[in-house]
Amino acid sequence: MNINNNPRFSRTEDTDQRLIELIGPSNEIVTVTRNSKVDRINSTIDKYLSDNPDIGSFQAGRVWLLVGSIKGERQALNVGQSLDIFDEIKKDIGQILIQEKGPYYELFKSFDSFSFYEIKIDDYLKNHSPIKVNALKDLAYEFAKEYFAEVLIAHDTAAAHWDFFGSGMDKRFLFYLEDMDSDKYSFEKTRRTTN
Secondary structure, three states, X not given: OOOOOOOOOOOOHHHHHHHHHXXXXXXXXXXXEOOOOHHHHHHHHHHHHHHOOOOOOOOOOEEEEEEEEEOOEEEEEEEEEEOOHHHHHHHHHHHHHHHOOXXXXXXXXXXXEEEEEXXXXXXXXXXXXXXXXXXXXXXXXXXXXXXXXXXXXXXXXXOOOOXXXXXXXXXXXXXXXXXXXXXXXXOOHHHOOOO
């Protein structure tokens, strides 16, 4: 089974083995079938969340993996990250089961079920990343420094018309600064202009 193969990645025995290693009952958030009821699905997601509260650092997101299953064979379909993966998953499932639209609706019709799994980020990177932790921190700094600089400059200069864009890194850095205990960075929300 190969549905909508991604031209960037080749599915191999190694990728199938990695999928088997990644998924299991301990990190399954929810499984959806054609007969699933949205309120029951949402209760299952809420139970997973209460059993697995966010223990990461402040403003750190979580990662989910979507796996499709047909006749017992599983295939990784998508991976995503956000600050609130549970709300994101609930919206996707609502679109599939209620609205019969959205990015996964047509794909869902090709499978017997969809399962969402949470991937423990630190464990996965520790065991599978070709980049060692210190090098990864350096790389992350290089990728993120302009966002942090933007927020810090806006904060330090009280930029009258600055605000974060969407839900990106600048928003996460801003909220991080706002919640820091340091007096220097006790950011006042009223310093930003609001429309």
